[in-house]
Amino acid sequence: MKVRTILMLLLIVTLALPTTSLLAQGQVELRVLWYNDGIEGDVLRELLDRFEAENPGIKVAIDVVAYADLHNILRAQVEAGGANAPDMVRVTDTAAFRDFYLDLTPYLADPEYWTANFAAPVLNSFRKGEDDQGIYGFPTQFTVTGPFINRTLFEQAGVDVPSDVMEQPTWADWEAAAVEVAEVTGVPYAIAIDRSGHRVWGPALSNSATFLNPDGSFTVDSPGFRKTAEMIIGWHERNITPLGVWVESGGEYASARPEFVNGQLVMYMSGSWQIAGFSTDIGTTFDWDAVPNPWGEGGSTGIPGGAVMAGLNTTAHPEEVAKVMEYLASEEILGEFTAKTLFIPGHIGLATKGVAYVTDDPNVEQALNTFLAEVPKLSDEAYGLQYSPITFPLNVNIRDRLSQVIVGELTLDEAIVKIQEAVDQAYIEVYGSK
Amino acid sequence: MILISRTIPPRTRQAFSDALVKPFELLMSTLDLLLMPLQRLLGMRRMAYFFVAPNMIIFGVFILLPMLLNFYYGFTKGQSILLTKREFVGTENIETLLACEDYSNPNTCSEDLFWRGVRNTATYVAAQVSTMVLLALATALALNQKVVLRGFFRSVFFYPVLLSPVVVALIWKWFLRYDNGLLNFLLESLGYERVQFLADASWARFWVIVVSDWAQMGFYTLILLAGLQAIPASLYEAAEIDGANVWKRFRFVTLPLLMPTMTVVLVLAFIRAVQVFDQVFVLTGGGPGTATLYIVQYIFRQAFVVSPRQYGMGAAASLLLALVLLVLTLTQLYFARRSEAT
Structure with missing residues (x-):
């Protein structure tokens, strides 16, 4: 009986302890x-x-x-x-x-x-x-979206970095240079872009696409968007981009970071959030740079975030x-x-x-300066897209529907209709009617 | 134990036994202290409900309640997950899911991904269940023979069942990758071109089935093996005396007597195949495009991926899935019982 009583008392004390300790702290x-x-x-x-x-x-x-x-x-x-x-x-x-x-x-x-x-x-x-x-x-x-390049590969190939020799290099200029570098150096992939609608917007706006209407809704179809979509689809058709990013990844966001970090990729369209990771993972293996967003009829803009x-x-x-x-x-x-x-x-x-960054990596310093220089260039439409209440539906649907076009499940026309339907539906859910 | 009883003196043995038993006795007497007053209060009969209650509470909270909630969600829409803040829309979600101009072309459906999921799931279930049951049966028949290292082989076939579906998918993903994948490395070493196993729709569908078969086959093999061992050896001896060859013994003895076990295996495999999700989600993510997007991933996508979240649509799709599963399982059971009776 004694043992039982002690056990019961122990049980009660154990249960009561946490409560009393919290009360005692008064925090x-x-x-x-x-x-x-x-x-x-x-x-x-x-x-x-x-x-x-x-x-x-x-x-x-x-x-x-x-x-x-x-x-x-x-x-x-x-x-x-x-x-x-x-x-x-x-x-x-x-x-x-x-x-x-x-x-x-x-x-x-x-x-x-x-x-x-x-x-x-x-x-x-x-x-x-x-x-x-x-x-x-x-x-x-x-954050600002923008491209990175493997400068060491450009040097090895003896190809000029377009932004070093041209004032306003376009996507076509960058693509041609990246393909040449990949061919000369034997690197498997010339160019890649993250599997994300957000990453597509920058090139699309630079190619003169307009998405945002005055009432806050989106119009997906525009020559600029089509041009950009066709450019990305073309990279896959020509096999100059890793299929693991847009094709293998199903319904998820995917990046070409592993390919870039492993030196298998010449040019990588991503954004400023990659800098710290690149510094750690690439180290001194090769020189990498952030370069300004390519130019088009709509100027040169990244997307804030x-x-x-x-x-x-x-x-x-x-x-x-x-x-x-x-x-x-x-x-x-x-x-x-x-x-x-x-x-x-x-x-x-x-x-x-200015910020005194805690780093001794010259690549990081260069990349941060490049992205800081991109901030004033960001267009109003870029801000409007990013901070719209229906920004996510546009992002996710561009990503998933373009993937379907790349693998041949949809035509670009069908994809644009599907994206438009999805963002219209999202607009109605947020604003009540269209 | 025999060794212990021979070498340890009786007094030490008694002390050892006491040390093991005493804590249990103490635990039981403490429980007795708590439960005796309760039994006096409730009476013997009602104590049964008390003991069943924990299981029923767990079942109610984690299975029954979510099912009822899902049922209600299927008839509502809105962004809130609180029932009180959701708008009741009747069968609108189900009508949207079923709205289609041409069912053979998912692009003409208002929820094209739902129909792609339905089509992909139907193909997957047919291919995966049939190949897996055949493989499991063949393996069980082989393991039922007196082969060398039988115990070892039984363990080998069962081992993948112990692995988490995520681990299985990751192992196979590394194996099948285009860049640095083991299989492509082997192909290249043999002078062949590398293959886009996960970026090509046909290959991706094929590998999803292979991986599922590999991961689950051991479980069904074990059930079938148990069924085979329950068949009396005397029946085979009698068949052999009557001049039945191996095929006839299999056709007229093994197969009919194994049918009840086969039915269980088929129903379990079928339900599991329709519910396929985690393994494929990690292996292909539903891609390339939507080539391996199955119905449960569609439901997950609507409820937890798309923005704004379509909880109502996801719930409605899962109601349709449950309905189809129920009908197909009952049909399968009906035919199995009829064949058993005949």
């Missing part, structure tokens, strides 16, 4: 739902450790999930609400969660700092309906959330985050003053 624990492209999770943890030391009453836990699951997990958590919902989040599909962002304005010491330092299209992307004042979050980084961090209105601690957000969005802390993660800053002040 607010905030949770941020996060995904990683590279080392930014570690950098964030380092910055939050300092924040916690300065603010002993607040602890911030980072829940890291895979990017592919991020939006589904967040949707379930915020709709369920309660203790399961995170207090803050880092997302890329900003428009999808506009019902759930927390307006930080009443809690911010200096709301004007936010409007002065973060671009209006980004701040607007959080807002819904008539709201044009609310402050809900900030961009953790800015990046991730944003926002507070969520499901939180029980809005004041503490605002405090953390204010800390992370401050010029000093965001500057440190940017410098260590090798991102392009989404902060106007930092972009103007």
